[in-house]
Amino acid sequence: MSTLEQKLMNTTETVFTAEFHSLDGNGLEKAKKYADRFRGWFDGVNATDNTAAHAHVSNVASAIAIKQLGLEPILQIVCRDKNRLAQQADIMGASMFGVENFVALTGDDVTAGDEPEARRVFDTDGPQLVRLMGTLKRGEYMSGRKIDPAPHMFIGAVENPGAPPFEYRVQRVAKKYAAGAKFLQLQICYHQDRLEKFCAGVRDAGLAGKIAIIPTVVLVKGARPLNFMHNSVPGIDVPADQIARVEMAADPAEEAYLQTLEFAQHALAQPGVRGLHLTDFRNDETLERLMTDLGRVRQTAANSSTTNEVKDDHAYSA
Amino acid sequence: MTTFIATIEHVVKGPVWGCQDCGQCVLHSTGMTCPMNCPKTLRNGPCGGVRENGHCEVKPEMKCVWLKAYDRTQDWPLPSSWKDEYNHLRPPVDNRLKGTSSWKNFFTKRDRWTPAGWKNTTDESVAQGVDH
Numbered sequence: 001m002s003t004l005e006q007k008l009m010n011t012t013e014t015v016f017t018a019e020f021h022s023l024d025g026n027g028l029e030k031a032k033k034y035a036d037r038f039r040g041w042f043d044g045v046n047a048t049d050n051t052a053a054h055a056h057v058s059n060v061a062s063a064i065a066i067k068q069l070g071l072e073p074i075l076q077i078v079c080r081d082k083n084r085l086a087q088q089a090d091i092m093g094a095s096m097f098g099v100e101n102f103v104a105l106t107g108d109d110v111t112a113g114d115e116p117e118a119r120r121v122f123d124t125d126g127p128q129l130v131r132l133m134g135t136l137k138r139g140e141y142m143s144g145r146k147i148d149p150a151p152h153m154f155i156g157a158v159e160n161p162g163a164p165p166f167e168y169r170v171q172r173v174a175k176k177y178a179a180g181a182k183f184l185q186l187q188i189c190y191h192q193d194r195l196e197k198f199c200a201g202v203r204d205a206g207l208a209g210k211i212a213i214i215p216t217v218v219l220v221k222g223a224r225p226l227n228f229m230h231n232s233v234p235g236i237d238v239p240a241d242q243i244a245r246v247e248m249a250a251d252p253a254e255e256a257y258l259q260t261l262e263f264a265q266h267a268l269a270q271p272g273v274r275g276l277h278l279t280d281f282r283n284d285e286t287l288e289r290l291m292t293d294l295g296r297v298r299q300t301a302a303n304s305s306t307t308n309e310v311k312d313d314h315a316y317s318a
Numbered sequence: 319m320t321t322f323i324a325t326i327e328h329v330v331k332g333p334v335w336g337c338q339d340c341g342q343c344v345l346h347s348t349g350m351t352c353p354m355n356c357p358k359t360l361r362n363g364p365c366g367g368v369r370e371n372g373h374c375e376v377k378p379e380m381k382c383v384w385l386k387a388y389d390r391t392q393d394w395p396l397p398s399s400w401k402d403e404y405n406h407l408r409p410p411v412d413n414r415l416k417g418t419s420s421w422k423n424f425f426t427k428r429d430r431w432t433p434a435g436w437k438n439t440t441d442e443s444v445a446q447g448v449d450h
Contacts, residue, residue, distance in 0.1 A: 126360075135435040142436060144433060145435075160367075163387050168364070235375065
């Protein structure tokens with residue numbers, strides 16, 4: 001059982017996950033540098049799948065690297081680039097190397113990337129991919145051909161609480177839950193009221209405690225990335241007052257940090273929220289500050305062994 | 319004969335619904351809105367890229383197909399059994415049916431064939447009737 005699954009299913013602990021940076025060369029050295037930055041802070045690290053429709057080191061290779069570097073990978077799989085056969089092969093391949101956490105998402109369109117002329121695939125969609133993962137977990141390929149032993153999988157999905165149609169997003173969560181998703185990483189949402197309604201909606205749909213909600217926050221150093229997300233990333237709307245707050249501040253970097261901290265604390269206070277997913281730019285030195293301000297203690301080899309014993313107790317008593 | 323039916327279907331459904339001839343029509347369960355007009359051909363609801371004005375991530379001038387489907391399912395006087403199907407988990411497209419008549423596939427039940435691995439995996443999916 002993965003640490004992420006263990007914590008989410010058998011404890012009430014808050015979990016922290018993060019987006020591993022895209023890799024474009026420099027071998028494992030670069031991966032190690034990123035891994036060292038995250039080490040001890042996170043319960044799982046997302047191996048991304050061609051983020052924003054740009055080609056990078058593959059999600060499977062990244063996940064294996066993350067695993068070998070001693071962190072726990074969450075293999076992200078999008079529907080844009082590969083058909084159902086390739087998706088199954090990737091899951092089975094990663095599983096062979098001990099990857100246990102999987103998260104299914106539709107993915108940005110090819111037109112969002114730097115090769116918009118590419119063919120888009122979408123042979124499956126997000127909810128279908130969740131069920132396909134459930135099929136593999138049960139020990140079958142989609143065809144019904146047996147897999148023995150079945151891969152061990154902890155399955156998650158993604159939802160955007162900040163994009164219309166808002167009330168329908170909750171029904172989509174129910175659909176993904178029914179398809180087999182146990183956790184839900186949310187896309188970044190700069191509207192606190194929308195996140196509140198979304199989380200309350202999931203609770204009112206009877207899914208509280210059944211699907212672990214993990215909202216995302218982004219660490220930025222100023223108003224520029226906020227403007228970029230607002231203007232260039234479909235599905236993300238940053239309210240003008242939130243941008244102005246950072247733009248007009250005497251110290252924009254400090255204000256941007258405080259804003260992120262506020263969003264993080266607000267998100268963690270919502271019903272059904274079991275943790276936080278963190279995205280940042282690779283040189284942001286406020287990562288440790290944020291984690292510390294949120295009450296997280298960095299795990300080291302010395303203090304993690306004690307925690308592991310506690311975790312095992314939980315596992316056996318559950 | 320088969321080609322003839324497919325042609326008739328195309329002539330009728332093309333101009334009205336923007337039919338893409340997938341051969342496994344789900345119009346009734348999507349508020350009479352063809353999901354194959356979504357640039358990502360999503361059959362289970364909108365992606366996370368819907369713009370603030372409700373328009374498509376890929377085609378900013380077009381309203382999201384799934385927003386249309388959602389609104390029509392709420393507002394149009396469709397049979398309640400059709401409305402109930404809106405939230406069903408529709409299986410991946412059977413690409414072999416592309417270009418064939420969904421009317422014929424409906425009557426022969428060919429459009430309801432799914433691979434052996436596509437079945438309920440959780441108790442919840444049975445309870446919520448999400449299977450196709």
